[in-house]
Amino acid sequence: MTVVVFLVFVALVLAVSSYTSRRARGVGGYFVANSSIPWGINGIAFAGGYLSVASFLGICGLIAFFGYDGFLYSIGFLAGWIVALFVIAEPMKRRGTFTFSDALNRTFNHPGIQLAAGLSVLVVSLFYLVPQMVGAGVLVEPLLGIPHYWGVIIVGSVVIVIVAGGGMTSTTYVQFFNGGLLLLVAATLTLAVLARGVGTADRPLEEGAGGVPSYQFRELPVRVQGDSVEVALDGVRTVDRHAVIDRYTGDEALVFYRLSHLVPAVSDGPDGYAADIKGRTVRLDGTSGPGWSVESRDGRQFVRIEEWWRLDTTGPPRLVETQARTVRSDGEVLLNGAPESPANRIRQMGGVSALPARYGERTGSVGPLRLLAVFADRDTVVQLPRATTFSTAAGERVTIHYEGALSGSTFMRPGLMFPLEARAGEPGITTLLNRLNFISLMLALFFGTSALPHILIRYYTVPSADAARKSTIVAIGGIGLFYILTMYLGVGAVASGALNPETSNMSAPLLARSFGEILFAITSGVAFTTVLATVSGLIMAASGAVAHDLMANIVRRPVSDTAKVRAGRIVAVVVGLVGIVLGIAFRDMNVSFLVGWAFAVAASANLPSLLFMLFWKKTTAQGIIASILVGIGSSVALILLSPDMWSRYGFDAATAPMPINQPGIVSIPLSFLVLVIVSLATQNRPQPVPRNS
Amino acid sequence: MDQRSPTPDESFERRKSAIGIRMTLLYSLVYAGFVALSVFQPAWMGVRALFGLNLAVTYGLGLIILAILFALIYNQLCRVPNGSAGGSGAQTKGGRP
Structure with a gap:
């Protein structure tokens, strides 16, 4: 279709x-x-x-x-x-x-x-x-x-x-x-x-072309003892622990545990098994592969896989299921503990998990202002897809996708993508640059x-x-x-x-x-x-x-x-x-980022000359030419020296010669300035004869 | 520069241009206010403003609606005045100079 x-x-x-x-x-x-x-x-x-x-x-x-x-x-x-x-x-x-x-x-x-x-x-x-x-x-x-x-x-x-x-x-x-x-x-x-x-149970379960399957992520109650957790579930072992700083909030540490656990499986033909992984029947060839193996318990068959779970201590301590893409040191890629396949694809995430009490579980049809007011309410909780990437001691590159809960009042005001507020422990210069x-x-x-x-x-x-x-x-x-x-x-x-x-x-x-x-x-x-x-x-x-x-x-x-x-x-x-x-x-390359750069180059190269040509009588041809060339040159150069490009070259972004990604704040005023200075310096140059207007 | 007295068309163009610049400056101020609030007082953006919406949403939607309103007002002000022959529409049919 x-x-x-x-x-x-x-x-x-x-x-x-x-x-x-x-x-x-x-x-x-x-x-x-x-x-x-x-x-x-x-x-x-x-x-x-x-x-x-x-x-x-x-x-x-x-x-x-x-x-x-x-x-x-x-x-x-x-x-x-x-x-x-x-x-x-x-x-x-x-x-x-x-x-x-x-x-x-x-x-x-x-x-x-x-x-x-x-x-x-x-x-x-x-x-x-x-x-x-x-x-x-x-x-x-x-x-x-x-x-x-x-x-x-x-x-x-x-x-x-x-x-x-x-x-x-x-x-x-x-x-x-x-x-x-x-x-x-x-x-x-x-x-x-x-x-x-809006409803708190709106997680479409149907699957169609082009989409990704939906899935209700599970939670496991745990007992936390220092850095280790105890899970009361048969056959579960903790393999690994990894803590990272939450880049969305800056100061909270996120802790992930890699659990080795069992998922039900049935024999699927002479040379493989069909295992139940995150709500999908995933076919696995043979009896073991990188990171997984078939096990029998009490006459039933299981596949043992390794998956990453996030520790949540906001209520009673529990582990919340995540999704992870792991690139092993031998180049093999695993999704949620098994090889990626049409059945084992990334699952969709996100949703609204709580609404203000007066709505219960559903708002029903709402007007345009009411919908935005519901999302901006401090009692509304949205679940947003979040990701973090790290390397393990075994040389694997792991990207974990988890859901982050956020109050509506934070979701609907500036600060999530552009961290504008000063954060605890953050150097003043970082806040200024942001x-x-x-x-x-x-x-x-x-x-x-x-x-x-x-x-x-x-x-x-x-x-x-x-x-x-x-x-x-x-x-x-x-x-x-x-x-x-x-x-x-x-x-x-x-x-x-x-x-x-x-x-x-x-x-x-x-x-x-x-x-x-x-x-x-x-x-x-x-x-x-x-x-x-x-x-x-x-x-x-x-x-x-x-x-x-x-x-x-x-x-x-x-x-x-x-x-x-x-x-x-x-x-x-x-x-x-x-x-x-x-x-x-x-x-x-990130699409939105490049578009932002195109705007900066256009603003620096073209706008000063357009405005001054219209409104400043002392503008000269030399001023216009200099402004356009400096506008293009400076904006493109600053982009090439920006932290984002620096990390693309494989260097540390913090060492980039230009401390911010967006060049406009430097290149636009520079282009204006060059136009004024060159125009004033070339006032006595003979200007070409104007066309009749 | 041109010392002759401006034709009605030219003075109308100048008046329009002056209105345009003033409206741009006014809008720039409202826009700059929005950027300044987001940067220096982001917490204020969460304060409840109109219709149960917070200040961020009200101000943001307001900026878009204000642009549309300004455009319509400007168009009214730019209507060709009586007595101005031909108005501001310098016809260039055919796309040739």
Whole structure:
């Protein structure tokens, strides 16, 4: 079913694209859809292009796993549109014709500006392209059961067909189609979440395609004596103990015990056993394997496996069952004590375990404000998937997924993902850096939106500055509504108890699956068209920048319109192919993180020059060029020197030259400063003759 | 710089631009207040505010709704005044310079 719906969505996108592509004739048709898109359609297309897979899957997942902190992205992503509407939209339309560099260069007519602006569009587009491509792969892997790279290749190929074939016209209508679908699906899911309400026993047990099985994790009462525990259960032995600092609360130590215990098994043919592991019948070949062995007791057969349990001493001491993925020193991977298989997969986690007394076990249907109030209540307890990774003395690498209980009042306020509060025993500098990191991200989101290349090109697809303003207002309405709905999708995913502890990105589709396979298939299909819509916009922006801005500077002679369109199509194919390669190469990168970086690069490279060109009369061409180049250079350099990249290179993150991950707080002011200093220093330089405006 | 007296269209553009900048600054202040509260007084964000919601949710949703309201107000203020021929819509049909 998922595959069919998925193919239907891709076919619809291609149909929309092919139907509209015949209007993409000529240079105006290819690059700016003849500036004839009605403002209403342009506004929804803004939403369809802007709301990327990071907004849909990424934010829902972050809210489901980290509560309110995920919603901070929603707020930042929307707030940036204020700058776009009030400051950028109309002047951009009035001053430009094809690309952002047109508007920037109108006063100066300086080839260097065109070159720098074109370069900046190319860099930011590629930065933004990578997480979208990676997201496509992440999506198809569990949904269609095909490898990650196939998702990337499918997206790349479809987008090349859309952009190279139909240019901006097809891109616009594909984005319009996607924007409408995205709002419709988010609204439907929200209504379903409100109608179902919240219950403390909502743990769906059905299993379907693409999902992960549900399971009620067990608890064992224990007696604690020093570092050892006594379990009153036949055949159980404690093998190992491991204590780690809880990275979610900072000061509490988490203690895990590895228990060797027996699970019922029956002989399954001459050469294997079927064992009951975490609610599933798992087939094991032979009578023993790495970490497990068959045992007989009182004439019955069991499999002895080793599993990790978490010590909980908040009430009477007990061990709570967890899930663990263990990579042994010989490379063998075990999940929950047995080899991973279609039956032995990661189980879903999460849910609401307590509600305020007045609701009993279920709230029943609730209104939109009531649902958020229930989640923010201090008597509500949510169970969130948490993970910790460590190495054992035997050289195994163990990742434990456990459920962490949290009061609603903590879940629904900032602090879970961005640790902003000073913690006991934490050095003051750590608190300061955490805060700077957060401010830096919020700054980049606010200033980055209006400087994103695939947003900037959409001001040229409408006939007038008035239409540019109106379509931006439609965009704010649609995107604002969508981001409000993300809150419901996120908390709805927690309430459904259907979170995949290994990937937060699947939270929205899994929430949809808790309402049935059809909604699951549609949600997944829409998520995929979201990638197509955003990637089309990015490739279109890159195509315009190369064909219109860079080529003019490299060829240095007038280029015919036909040649420009041909170049645009070739660039679309090349950038699409580069996107495929990068999407496969960076498959392990965190999608949301990369998007945050793309905003920072866009804000640093483009926004200072845009604002100063409009509002500061002393701005010079040299100032603009310096600002763009320093903006790109400094933001990219700071990202490469950040703790996150440092640990990816294999070094200790604490020794990274740049102490925070988000570059915006340094690179944005630096770009502004460079613009002012260089402009003041070049006041007496002869400026190129302005074009008539 | 241009010393001639501005046309009605140009002065309307300037007025719009001035309104836009003021509204951006006002919104930036509200946004900065939100970021500052989250960073320096996160505990306050848990305090109950409107409709049984805490301050974090009220302020966050408020910022989104305020953006939509500001957009609508700005659009009202940007309506073409009587007597301004052609309004602000510099038509560029055909996508050619």
